Amino acid sequence: MSMDTPGSQSSLHRANLERVLRAVRMAGSLTQAEIARSTGLSAATVSNIVRELKESGTVVVADTSSGGRRARSVSLSGDAGIVVGVDFGHTHLRVAVGNLAHRVLAEESEPIDVDVSAQQGFDRAEAMVERLLAQAGFRSDKVIGVGLGVPGPIDVETGALGSTAILPGWTGIAPGRELSQRLGMPVHVDNDANLGALGELVWGAGRGLSDLAYIKVASGVGAGLVINGQIYRGPGGTAGEIGHITLDEAGPVCRCGNRGCLETFVGSRYLLNLLNANHPGELTLTKVVQLAQQGDLGCRRVIADAGRQIGSGVATLCNLLNPRRIILGGDLAEAGELVLSPIRDSVARYAIPSAARQLSVVPGTLGGRAEVLGALALVMSEMGESGAIRQPAASAAAHA
DSSP: OOOOOTTSHHHHHHHHHHHHHHHHHHHSEEEHHHHHHHHOOOHHHHHHHHHHHHHTTSEEEEEEEETTEEEEEEEEOTTSOEEEEEEEOSSEEEEEEEETTSOEEEEEEEEOOTTSOHHHHHHHHHHHHHHHHHHHTOOGGGEEEEEEEESSOBOTTTOSBSOTTSOGGGTTOOHHHHHHHHHTSOEEEEEHHHHHHHHHHHHSTTTTOSSEEEEEESSSEEEEEEETTEEEOOTTSOTTOGGGOBSOTTSOBOTTSOBSBHHHHHSHHHHHHHHHTTSOSOOOHHHHHHHHHTTOHHHHHHHHHHHHHHHHHHHHHHHHHOOSEEEEESGGGGGTHHHHHHHHHHHHHHSOHHHHHTOEEEEOSSGGGHHHHHHHHHHHHHSOGGGGSSSOHHHHHHHO
8 A cells, every 4th residue: 555645645646546437437438528527526637537547558548429529438448357246036046247348248147946055056156157257258367356146135244144034045154255265256245126226227227317216026025225326225234125114014924024014915925826816827927927918907907006015115215215216126027017107106196296206217127137237336336446456457356
């Protein structure tokens, strides 16, 4: 570390350099004017910093046009190191390899029963990461870090999955530590809803916004909250557990021990139960959505009711946090207006009018890729700021 005193010119310059790098890293590429806007630095300062970063090979600058005018777009150089995303869903394992300029270089998904055993899941993840790195043509020492998504809240103090009721086979496992030991790389872990929020914020329906909530409806219901451009996790890591808002105190008992939680009315198990009698055979949420789109009245009714219930949870969220956009993800989002329209109706009914007016409710644009792309973005947001400046990626990984 250099011995800059906090107020010195060189430490100020260093801080500005890192602000510019972070802005570019989170956006993929930006014009110099956009960098100045998002960092609050003057155009002259940005211009000097970009020139310096270009000379050191950290960024590449290309001519582009912005609003009809010629502009120069700045992105991190493709060899500044790469990031890996791993997403454990309930039924799939998805891995992606990307560079810091937001190019996904290799990506694969395979079916998995994540409830069986954690060790089996990690074996598969380890093999997939190694395979995709080889496919993308990178040695593992170019990896700056790995982002890992798991379907449940992570306990901040222990690093273990908080609510093991979701994943009985994972009790006592700290997924980040486990994967890090296997791969010999730094691993950042978060839950699927937070990563979905980060994915849509950086790559999808939330680009350019700094306040949003991503609602994922799958076997459970979770929300990823973005406040002032940052994921808000809360001191214990459980912020956004929207599935446990009480809708009916006399309702069904939830796995959390309370009654009538939102999750007990819209989780996939509950929805499929409502329809099983009329649809013998294996129903999945994806199949229900397909049937609804083909006109099946029972499926349409179940989806609309679920939308209204989700909407009352969303209205509560709006009243508390006043986000600009709600992005719906998970299998139910594929139903489009069949589910979004009832959500909007509930929001209009239960949210404070001024909060409701500012809010748009939209489907995610990344579908099932939201979490794995969020895992890539997680590494970019968490990596040591200095790691990207004039250092080989290997040494950045060593001190991350």
